[in-house]
Amino acid sequence: MASENGGRLAFEVLTQVDHSVIAPRLGRLSVPGRKDLETPNFFAITSRGAAPHMTPDVISSRTQFGGVHMALEDFVDKAGKGGTPPIMNVPNSSPLHTFTALPKRISTLLAPRRTPAVTAPVGNSNTAVSIFTSTGFQAISNKNYINYISAMHPDIAIGLGDVPYGSVPGSKRVEKMGDRTEKWLSELLNEKSEEQAVFAPILPIDFLSQSEYINYIADEAANSVSGLAFYDSNILPDIPATTAVAKLPRLTLDEPSSPAQILRQISLGMDIFTIPFIGFATDAGIALTFRFPKPLPPGSEGEQKEEMSSGTSLSPLGIDMWTSSHATTLSPLSLGCECYTCTSHHLAYIQHLLSAKEMLGWTLIQIHNHYIMSEFFAAIRSSIRKGAFEEDVRVFERVYESELPEKSGSGLRVRGYHYKSEGPGEPKKNRSAWGNLGPNEGKVEALIPIRTQRD
Amino acid sequence: MVSPASMPSALTFELIARCSTTRARAANLTLPHGLVQLPLFMPVATQASLKGLTPQQLEETGCRLCLNNTYHLGLKPGQEVLEKIGGAHKLQGWKHNILTDSGGFQMVSLLKLANITEEGVRFLSPHDGTPMLLTPEHSIALQNTIGSDIIMQLDDVLVTTSPDTKRMREAMERSVRWLDRCIAAHANPTTQNLFCIIQGGLDLEMRKECCKEMVARNTPGIAIGGLSGGEAKADYCRVVNACTSLLPELKPRYVMGIGYPEDLVVSVALGADMFDCVWPTRTARFGNAITKHGMLNLRHARYANDFGPLEEGCGCICCRTGEGSLGVTRAFVHHVAAKETVGAHLVTIHNVWYQLALMRSVRQSIIEDRFPKFLKQFFSDLHAGDKTKYPEWAVEALLTVGVDLMED
Numbered sequence: 001m002a003s004e005n006g007g008r009l010a011f012e013v014l015t016q017v018d019h020s021v022i023a024p025r026l027g028r029l030s031v032p033g034r035k036d037l038e039t040p041n042f043f044a045i046t047s048r049g050a051a052p053h054m055t056p057d058v059i060s061s062r063t064q065f066g067g068v069h070m071a072l073e074d075f076v077d078k079a080g081k082g083g084t085p086p087i088m089n090v091p092n093s094s095p096l097h098t099f100t101a102l103p104k105r106i107s108t109l110l111a112p113r114r115t116p117a118v119t120a121p122v123g124n125s126n127t128a129v130s131i132f133t134s135t136g137f138q139a140i141s142n143k144n145y146i147n148y149i150s151a152m153h154p155d156i157a158i159g160l161g162d163v164p165y166g167s168v169p170g171s172k173r174v175e176k177m178g179d180r181t182e183k184w185l186s187e188l189l190n191e192k193s194e195e196q197a198v199f200a201p202i203l204p205i206d207f208l209s210q211s212e213y214i215n216y217i218a219d220e221a222a223n224s225v226s227g228l229a230f231y232d233s234n235i236l237p238d239i240p241a242t243t244a245v246a247k248l249p250r251l252t253l254d255e256p257s258s259p260a261q262i263l264r265q266i267s268l269g270m271d272i273f274t275i276p277f278i279g280f281a282t283d284a285g286i287a288l289t290f291r292f293p294k295p296l297p298p299g300s301e302g303e304q305k306e307e308m309s310s311g312t313s314l315s316p317l318g319i320d321m322w323t324s325s326h327a328t329t330l331s332p333l334s335l336g337c338e339c340y341t342c343t344s345h346h347l348a349y350i351q352h353l354l355s356a357k358e359m360l361g362w363t364l365i366q367i368h369n370h371y372i373m374s375e376f377f378a379a380i381r382s383s384i385r386k387g388a389f390e391e392d393v394r395v396f397e398r399v400y401e402s403e404l405p406e407k408s409g410s411g412l413r414v415r416g417y418h419y420k421s422e423g424p425g426e427p428k429k430n431r432s433a434w435g436n437l438g439p440n441e442g443k444v445e446a447l448i449p450i451r452t453q454r455d
Numbered sequence: 456m457v458s459p460a461s462m463p464s465a466l467t468f469e470l471i472a473r474c475s476t477t478r479a480r481a482a483n484l485t486l487p488h489g490l491v492q493l494p495l496f497m498p499v500a501t502q503a504s505l506k507g508l509t510p511q512q513l514e515e516t517g518c519r520l521c522l523n524n525t526y527h528l529g530l531k532p533g534q535e536v537l538e539k540i541g542g543a544h545k546l547q548g549w550k551h552n553i554l555t556d557s558g559g560f561q562m563v564s565l566l567k568l569a570n571i572t573e574e575g576v577r578f579l580s581p582h583d584g585t586p587m588l589l590t591p592e593h594s595i596a597l598q599n600t601i602g603s604d605i606i607m608q609l610d611d612v613l614v615t616t617s618p619d620t621k622r623m624r625e626a627m628e629r630s631v632r633w634l635d636r637c638i639a640a641h642a643n644p645t646t647q648n649l650f651c652i653i654q655g656g657l658d659l660e661m662r663k664e665c666c667k668e669m670v671a672r673n674t675p676g677i678a679i680g681g682l683s684g685g686e687a688k689a690d691y692c693r694v695v696n697a698c699t700s701l702l703p704e705l706k707p708r709y710v711m712g713i714g715y716p717e718d719l720v721v722s723v724a725l726g727a728d729m730f731d732c733v734w735p736t737r738t739a740r741f742g743n744a745i746t747k748h749g750m751l752n753l754r755h756a757r758y759a760n761d762f763g764p765l766e767e768g769c770g771c772i773c774c775r776t777g778e779g780s781l782g783v784t785r786a787f788v789h790h791v792a793a794k795e796t797v798g799a800h801l802v803t804i805h806n807v808w809y810q811l812a813l814m815r816s817v818r819q820s821i822i823e824d825r826f827p828k829f830l831k832q833f834f835s836d837l838h839a840g841d842k843t844k845y846p847e848w849a850v851e852a853l854l855t856v857g858v859d860l861m862e863d
């Protein structure tokens with residue numbers, strides 16, 4: 001736990017590097033009251049304050065992630081109708097943790113919007129951005145956002161950025177983006193409490209278009225912000241390499257689509273990731289199976305199987321749990337994985353659960369996928385520590401496919417309201433095919449093959 | 456007919472205490488996967504999973520005996536897979552006991568027009584419409600493969616409210632004949648306990664006749680079936696009363712499909728030991744938390760700013776305070792209910808805990824011989840002390856076993 005630094009967030013770069021050189025780096029993020037986070041690492045993404053499919057006890061005993069991304073838009077539904085969001089009424093000093101029953105060791109990162117975010121029909125204005133709550137779109141002003149931050153006390157707040165979603169902004173818009181974001185950030189820095197850690201948003205436009213804003217951060221705000229949040233990590237190499245800026249932790253919100261993209265961003269010096277594909281994989285019934293830099297030594301059964309099923313010499317990044325060939329396979333999702341799912345259950349059960357559309361299937365894959373990701377980052381850190389990162393990345397790219405497997409499409413319309421396909425009243429889809437059978441109708445088959453009776 | 460003495464058993468039943476007023480009992484039932492304490496509520500993990508809870512979370516609620524549905528497991532993952540995996544315990548990673556139904560009830564209730572003959576239940580496959588047949592022999596073979604600790608006979612179930620006495624008698628008598636076929640087909644009597652199921656609708660004479668026939672078969676345990684089908688609660692109580700008075704003292708008595716808290720405590724007073732129902736877990740999915748003061752629908756706006764636990768004093772991991780507490784509030788469940796599966800999981804954990812804890816306190820009160828007092832407190836809590844709100848059927852049923860809820 002981080003108690004030094006006068007109750008403020010601290011980040012320490014552990015690798016000795018020349019700031020002007022682009023390179024992967026090791027760090028340690030110390031958030032007061034939370035467990036220290038070794039970087040590179042990732043924050044899990046939440047939905048309405050919950051890590052999807054995982055109850056707080058599961059998070060606390062079955063996962064290793066050290067932080068979560070929470071979106072303001074998941075908490076302020078009521079504000080649209082002039083009400084006060086309940087999170088504002090939580091009766092203690094740690095409202096986000098209390099409200100979401102989040103284990104204390106885990107840091108909270110508050111962003112205005114979810115990642116990925118739904119495109120709003122109305123754009124942002126000079127004073128406000130559009131957000132999407134469960135009751136519809138709302139405009140949220142920087143002033144309100146600052147109020148929410150001060151009431152919710154997230155461990156880290158990302159400043160409001162004029163981030164366009166959905167469309168490529170025109171040149172006129174681009175001009176405004178940096179200006180607005182600079183104004184909003186300086187307002188936040190002026191009004192926030194001393195201890196509140198703020199990450200400055202870096203916009204998803206080229207460096208030149210936001211150079212004034214970034215220079216403002218480098219020249220005036222580098223000591224008041226606690227980190228940088230990149231909506232596009234490609235800007236990272238262009239950031240001024242001043243000592244004050246270089247010591248800031250760098251977080252990315254740009255939705256990497258594969259582990260290879262994460263590796264690339266780490267090579268640019270990215271520290272903390274938010275990774276929507278973990279949840280996408282889980283919802284699609286895909287269990288991640290990659291390790292860094294390569295799978296466990298071949299010769300083991302699981303390994304050969306993976307290679308055969310991919311039909312190429314490259315190993316897949318995940319396996320589709322819908323595939324019925326797993327129905328009797330008693331091995332873990334990923335060979336050598338020590339997660340709760342893999343040490344307690346087998347492929348056959350997960351396959352059964354998905355096929356039966358039981359919610360536990362997604363829970364178990366979600367636990368495993370987050371664990372795989374934690375192990376991935378742990379291996380990356382150890383590789384950087386050994387100075388082997390570049391070589392290991394080449395190995396990884398040689399061994400694994402570049403993208404996650406396609407969703408198989410089977411059974412994706414799962415039951416369960418998180419897919420909003422069905423309301424109360426239980427599934428009826430199974431029943432339609434059921435029908436009466438007259439006594440003389442057709443050939444009769446046993447529900448089950450009759451076993452040889454006892455002798 | 457089989458000789459009663461020859462029927463093996465894979466359980467031991469130890470009577471611990473008897474209520475000196477009602478017919479309630481406390482017992483220890485030792486099954487192949489360990490001890491369970493009666494009276495007992497069994498949550499239903501239909502397809503080898505309990506509504507998103509990990510087997511470990513289910514274990515943490517105190518559950519040591521849960522249900523799987525044979526019909527569902529027969530379709531998915533299917534007998535062949537179950538055989539290869541080595542049964543339902545291995546499939547779901549559950550170290551404790553499992554009870555399976557015969558599959559017959561599911562068919563009759565899901566396929567309202569299933570056709571029942573002496574041979575078995577005929578129906579069309581829900582997958583491809585192929586004509587299918589479930590016989591007593593199939594049901595037992597499937598349950599043998601599943602490897603459940605308690606297996607149920609295939610019975611001919613009619614809704615109790617059926618007015619057709621002739622058909623009711625046929626169903627009752629056929630259930631007895633099917634029990635004989637189940638006993639004959641049962642491959643693992645030393646590792647799996649076959650329970651018979653008393654039928655006979657609401658006709659007490661028919662129920663008694665069925666009890667007599669089935670008790671003579673000497674199965675390790677006895678179920679009372681065909682209830683919870685929409686009959687009047689008073690009729691339900693009369694049937695349970697009639698059956699328990701004829702059943703042997705030293706065997707577990709299981710009333711199928713019962714789960715409302717007031718039904719549970721009254722049925723225990725009438726001498727029943729075991730119950731199952733999908734209601735506590737199904738209703739959790741819609742944000743309904745069971746408490747001793749009644750059910751809370753946490754989706755209601757009044758809970759949006761309620762930062763209290765789901766139920767004050769509850770010992771589940773959501774509600775408990777101190778060590779191991781999650782600090783889940785009504786406001787959080789309201790926030791995620793019907794939007795994130797986590798909301799359903801949390802309420803499910805609480806509801807299962809509630810049901811099991813209720814039965815634990817029932818048991819404790821029987822052991823301490825203060826069950827009548829417990830009943831009075833229970834109904835008072837449930838109806839905020841307003842006796843005019845007490846259900847008439849419960850008051851009447853409890854009067855038959857010497858408890859007057861109306862007296863102070």
Ligand SMILES: [Zn+2]
Pocket residue numbers: 332333334337338339340341342343368371
């Ligand atoms: Zn795993």
Ligand SMILES: [Zn+2]
Pocket residue numbers: 765766769770771772773774775805808
């Ligand atoms: Zn509780």
